Amino acid sequence: MYKYIIFDVDGTLINTEQAVFAAYSRLIYEKLGKKFTDEQMKMAYGVPTGEVLVKLGIENSRGMIDSYRSYLLEFFEKTKAFDGIEEILGTLHEKGIAMGIVSSRDKIEVTQDPCLKSLMKYFQHVISADDTPRHKPHPEPLLKVLELMGADVSEALYIGDTVYDYMCARDAGVDFALALWGARSLEGIEAMYNFKQPGNIAGVV
Known part of the structure; x- marks a missing residue:
């Protein structure tokens, strides 16, 4: 049984796929005059914005990141937590389980999301892309939140929806659960648990 549960955000806590797709679609069309493809979406989801821009051939500058963020915040109004x-x-809170977040969003994207704000009361610590030099799939952000929580890796479970989340947990030595309700692909993921719905989490605490 786990004493600490760490969550990813996009595709795990909140259904933001359409918002992310719409924001990148607008940015790519405006800057490159091209359409944003589903294949590019697979690459972009769950990765820090600056890294995505480089892969898309867009200048990784503060101006480009600000443009993407402004579009994303606009579309955030249409997102909601998964059922x-x-x-x-x-x-989990009633059971005394300590909870944290490890996300590839930057801090502004975390703090200005109205849907996520409504859930923040449940979390002790949040690690965003601004908080560590290296990001998922590197284990550093997950190890950082566990350090802040005073948790041993053997007592923690990380729940996410992408292969980047899985690799982060694997290399941190933390058990991983796949959020099937938000996962787009199972390729490359060897999860300890495959949860079909959020309520399944109660069975491991």
Whole structure:
């Protein structure tokens, strides 16, 4: 049984796929005059914005990041937590489970998301892309949040929806659970648990 549960955000706590796709689509069309493809979306989801821009052939500058963020915040108004998320967070809180977040979003994208704001009361610590020099799939952000929480890796479970989340947990020595409700692909993921719905988390605490 786990004493610490760490969550990814996009595709795990909140259904933001359409918002992310729409924001990158607008940016790519405006800057490159091209369409944003589903294949590019697979590469972009769960990766820090600056790294995505480089892969897309867009200048990784503060101006480009600010443009993407402004579009994303606009589309955030249409996002919502996955069904059952707030209920399971409440259950875990009542059981005394300590919870944290490790996300590839930067701090502004975390703090200005109205949907995520409503869930923040459940989390002790949040690690965003601004908080560590290296990001997922590197294990550093996950190890950082566990350090802040005073948690041993053997007592923690990381829940995410992408192969980047899995690799982060694997290399940190932390058990990983795949959030099937938000996962786009199972390729390359060898999860300890495959949760079909958020309520399944209650079975491991």
